[in-house]
Amino acid sequence: MSDLTISRVEAVPYAIPYRKPLRFASGEVRTADHVVVRVHTAGGLVGTAEAPPRPYTYGETQASIVAVVDQVMAPALVGTSALDRSVHRARLHRTIGNPTAKAALDMAVWDVLGQALGQPVHRLLGGWTDGMRVSHMLGFDDPAAMVAEAHRMRDTYGISTFKVKVGRRPYRLDVDVVRALREEFGDAVELYVDGNRGWTAAESARALHEMADLGLTLAEELNPADDVLGRRWLVGRCPVPFVADESAPDAASVTRELLGGSATAVSIKTARTGFSESQRVLHLAEGLGVEVVVGNQIDSQVGTLCSVVFGAAHEATSRRAGELSNFLDMTDDLLAEPLQIRDGRLLAPTSPGTGVVLDEERLTRYRQDR
Template structure:
């Protein structure tokens, strides 16, 4: 038996190309929780957990993820069969509630290590890729209309993105809507425009705003109302001329089931971190497909490791009706991989090597990790 021998974790702080404004937080840098899993045969796997804005977005922060991996998950998995992912993850589920970001990092690292041993890509371990690349939307989040238009024009010229999401909800609705309308008018039919409200509106505001946004040509409206109010989301979805997407409302497979049963949204955002890993997110995807719900490959603004883990999972799906948003590495000025992800012709291309298909740049990792020293979490 090849057993799990060691887990090493560290926090990695990477600068962003610009401030990234959301309804609840403005991101000035991104902190990754990097997990390196070592097995008894010497094989290793990488995993990543990344949140948005510390505790501003979700109930896990980089610091809590690292602590829980070190203190609770590591003792549960060390000595376990590294090839039996079902048994390992079930063992974790029985003893650790929630903490899906930490679980996602662990599941990714297990899959990466298994892929290294077997010479198979992570997508192949998940059943096989049916797409070699995923079209990627770009988020315009400077909050400045002229800057956002110029940024979108540059992305179109570079053939990097032709779908654009606008982060709104922090300002007065009328001001936000005017901002979106101006950008859509400038881009015209050359690009699609979507919005993400990040739960900022009441039901009444959402009903009026969705109509105005649809009239302006906005194609998709993400999580306009608070995540817990499923009935409000369903009522807004029923009356909105533009499709509404559930995002924060999905934090587990039971959440997805409840939303599907309530007919709360015609589109679901898929995020490996919020459901507990690449295998876990595919359960949500398959449930949504069975219910006739469209799919969108979401992001927690992960770095390259988390982004490619998501891409491997999403590439096994026959289609992503609303494409993906896996642009996280492009928001960062630095990378910790030898070869960063490849974006070309509006797509993120999947690596072809075993596991995730990536290699760490150890020197750059040493420079950007918060502790700047080797951290041994646990040994067998």
């Protein structure tokens, strides 16, 4: 095995526009202004991942991710071995917050380990299956436009599971959208909703009542978890699993939300918990007997590849469709070999590591620090 001593860490900001704005209750995204994180070893291996800043959710920006990696986290990792993952966790967690920066570093180190061992990371993590069914996120629009997008995703990629963004006021705007989707597709598609904390508990309850006949399978973050009593009241009346997402970004908060009655299911996003922390969250959820869904951070193909690596590795994460398709909304991407969704599924890579191989020409074209 080559020398796995970490010799250098780099953070490269880049920006690629989306084809259209992606709108939801907590914000709007027009450009993937992400950060490529690469971990270099003395033996010549390079692990790659990315950090997507979401200032309206975690407080991170592209500039803050670059700064914290360069100034704080890289010095903490350089000189350690890629095998020292517990050391890495302890050192990185001395810095409060910054979840996507920490996650990207963790996944880049796993990429190094997979390459060193000549094994795909999804097999090192568990190797349950070869891929995942795909769910597509539908952002705010009028009913006809959202139905048309769902048709395009189903006809082109075979996707039959849709996460519908809700949380607008009046709530009937979103009820009408979900009803239009169900009337158009019947039982041929799975539908679930995500409010991004946009409604109150009372609005959420009324909306769920009006959608009771539409066969929803999940409801995610309909109102803020900080509305402690209202959230518990709502979850106690929700007819489907109520998913904690941005309210439960780590294992400790997952414990708090589940045991406090503020959620009955968990969204796992490798973009914010990497592979190591995501496994902690998954094992906690399994121990408590709650369902999980692999979520999306409006990831590029780089982030999506890491999501399917983790999701395909475990039985629990592969039961439901993973949110793995929103890279299709980008005007370009960075992978040398683009991802292919076929028959509604995305396969995990079989090459050593996470399978992330960048097109260096594209990275040069889109990077923001030169």
